[in-house]
Amino acid sequence: MAGLDRVRRRMIDTPTPQDGVVPMPARGPVWGPPCPQHALVLDGNDVLDCWLAETRAERNQGLLGTDSLEGALWIRRCSNVHTFRMRYAIDVVLVRRDGRVHAVETLAPGRFSRPRLYGLDTVELPAGLARTLGIVPGRVLTCRRLPDADACGL
Template identity: 35%
Template sequence: MWWRRAPWRDGSGVLVVPGGSPEVPLEIAASYRARRRGLLGRDGIGGAMLITPTNSVHTFGMRFAIDVAYLDRSFRVLSVVTMRPGRLGLIRPRARHVLETEAGAMAEWGVRPGVRVAVRLTEGRNRAG
């Protein structure tokens, strides 16, 4: 049907934030298994993780605080929150994707509500915004 799109797949890419911010290495978690694991068990991340599709996250079992950006279908940032380990995030009904990274990084990159980010794929067969 015309409104259906091919599903995302696990892979990697680059996050592009308008305004001259450097491109950010990106991991894409699209399968159930990859979305469920997310950043659990890690001590940090050298870029960001795109979790899709989802409209909420949690930090149970996390070892570090993270910034979470909720994105709509067109990759426009709806909100950005910082979550400490052991928290349950609110469901964002309009969100379709979530970006996660170490706390403080989103502000450095210029990711804030209203900004439209883009994803450029480097591995895997995915859809990009």
């Protein structure tokens, strides 16, 4: 329970424009590097820049504190997400262990995704982008590290 309390406290302490603090617009997650380190790969083809959330802290923070997302956020070991305290809608893609897309749904701010038994990882995209890219159940979706990822300034 102590871990959950820290997450709640962090969510409550996130500055908002109503607090008189206007957060800088972020291209991706506020906890991540300034440029994406990975590529989202659909059926063997790179389609989008991608950030990867692997640690508990990264998964808990997710896209909180961002105004938009330019690319994708791949969240390891996550079968459902929420959009509370988010300012924009997102597409949520659940990926099975074999890399196949299990489900795709669009979430407006203030909503929970449906938990799915077969989802291993979750990919968050700007709303409508999954449809534009043709991400539908059955297609293969993976995340690969970019060869020049370290040139980003880390």
